[in-house]
Amino acid sequence: MLRESCVNVTYSISLIYNVKTPIIMKKLFFIFAFLITVVSFAQKERELKLNKDTNLIEVVYYHDNGVVSQTGTYTLDGKLQGVWLSFNEEGKKTVSANYDNGKKVGKWIYWIDGVKKEVNYENNVASL
Numbered sequence: 001m002l003r004e005s006c007v008n009v010t011y012s013i014s015l016i017y018n019v020k021t022p023i024i025m026k027k028l029f030f031i032f033a034f035l036i037t038v039v040s041f042a043q044k045e046r047e048l049k050l051n052k053d054t055n056l057i058e059v060v061y062y063h064d065n066g067v068v069s070q071t072g073t074y075t076l077d078g079k080l081q082g083v084w085l086s087f088n089e090e091g092k093k094t095v096s097a098n099y100d101n102g103k104k105v106g107k108w109i110y111w112i113d114g115v116k117k118e119v120n121y122e123n124n125v126a127s128l
Helices: 002-042
Strands: 045-051 056-062 068-074 080-087 093-100 106-112 115-122 125-127
Antiparallel strands (some): 093 106, 106 115
């Protein structure tokens, strides 16, 4: 009788485990995905300002340490426009980029380990 009870308890636990494990895993997955989304969107602070003369939205993004990360402008419909500058966490310029209505154009300059590299864009395609 004791042996039969142990078998029944073991069988019941395995049923509960097999039924609840996928549900628990789904919940954990969604919680994990939510946390990643929140962290990625909350990572950069920003300042937005509408320039009435150019009709562009000027934006400044910041690293977590308060140093400027990027500066640039958007069109009113959210497309990148004009010169965009990117900086590392120490405030050193890493990229100077140009956009026209959301497309990469003109000369882009990258500073990689203190070395300046240039790339030209035409019709959103790089030519080295």
